[in-house]
Amino acid sequence: MTQDLLTIAGKSFSSRLFLGSAGYPNQQVFLDSLAASGAEVLTVSVRRADLTGYGEGLLDLVAGKVWLLPNTAGCATVKDAVLTAQLAREAMGTDWVKLELIGDRETLYPDVEQLLKAADTLVRDGFTVLPYCTDDPVVCQRLADVGCAAVMPLGAPIGTGLGILNPYNIELICSRSPVPVVLDAGIGTASDAALAMELGCDAVLLNTAVSRSTDPVRMAAAMRTGVEGGRLARLAGRIPKRTRAEASSPELGLIGG
Numbered sequence: 166m167t168q169d170l171l172t173i174a175g176k177s178f179s180s181r182l183f184l185g186s187a188g189y190p191n192q193q194v195f196l197d198s199l200a201a202s203g204a205e206v207l208t209v210s211v212r213r214a215d216l217t218g219y220g221e222g223l224l225d226l227v228a229g230k231v232w233l234l235p236n237t238a239g240c241a242t243v244k245d246a247v248l249t250a251q252l253a254r255e256a257m258g259t260d261w262v263k264l265e266l267i268g269d270r271e272t273l274y275p276d277v278e279q280l281l282k283a284a285d286t287l288v289r290d291g292f293t294v295l296p297y298c299t300d301d302p303v304v305c306q307r308l309a310d311v312g313c314a315a316v317m318p319l320g321a322p323i324g325t326g327l328g329i330l331n332p333y334n335i336e337l338i339c340s341r342s343p344v345p346v347v348l349d350a351g352i353g354t355a356s357d358a359a360l361a362m363e364l365g366c367d368a369v370l371l372n373t374a375v376s377r378s379t380d381p382v383r384m385a386a387a388m389r390t391g392v393e394g395g396r397l398a399r400l401a402g403r404i405p406k407r408t409r410a411e412a413s414s415p416e417l418g419l420i421g422g
């Protein structure tokens with residue numbers, strides 16, 4: 166089988182699972198989970214990364230092992246998100262940013278209007294922008310239009326583990342997107358990750374489902390398998406759904422037939 170690489174903004178990855186770095190019980194569990202997941206992209210909030218996540222600097226722990234994707238988690242204005250991205254670029258030496266611009270503290274839903282403005286500003290400033298957005302095909306198209314390198318529609322609100330609430334929209338986004346689609350947020354278990362890939366997503370980003378599970382290392386391995394299985398199934402091409410039964414064994418030569 167030929168290698169099935171994910172390419173975003175000219176950078177290729179063999180893993181299609183992106184992992185978040187927050188909320189693990191301790192440093193070792195985090196590192197073991199990261200290894201078990203096979204993830205090559207790790208998203209870190211600028212607040213935690215710069216400083217002393219998990220006892221030592223998080224960046225030192227993962228240096229050279231993963232591609233860092235700083236995120237602007239917690240930002241609620243264009244100004245804060247842009248400044249946070251610029252700080253991350255300085256601190257981490259990457260112009261990649263997962264742009265999060267929250268419009269509502271309770272649901273953590275993105276503020277689409279502000280998100281588009283911030284994305285436009287950051288793209289013009291030379292960033293490779295991967296925006297966390299609603300599962301709206303029009304919003305995803307607008308984000309691609311302003312030059313985002315990928316789009317990251319939500320499966321469900323962050324941290325809920327509800328899975329993919331609107332698979333029809335995700336499938337539609339995937340079928341039309343000119344840039345890679347990374348399903349971000351709301352994944353609860355491995356079958357959700359597999360479904361995202363079966364719907365046509367290019368990758369999945371998740372955090373809480375692993376870090377808050379009973380056994381994060383095992384769940385990280387399950388997510389890896391889920392993403393890989395979903396991707397293979399997508400490439401293999403599923404059979405069409407039928408409303409009537411169709412015998413899978415040939416009826417020719419049936420005894421008594």
Ligand SMILES: CC(=O)[C@@H](O)[C@H](O)COP(=O)(O)O
Nearest residue numbers: 185323324350351371372373
């Ligand atoms: C870490 C991160 O970037 C999260 O904000 C992301 O959206 C993942 O969400 P879940 O924790 O629901 O997987």
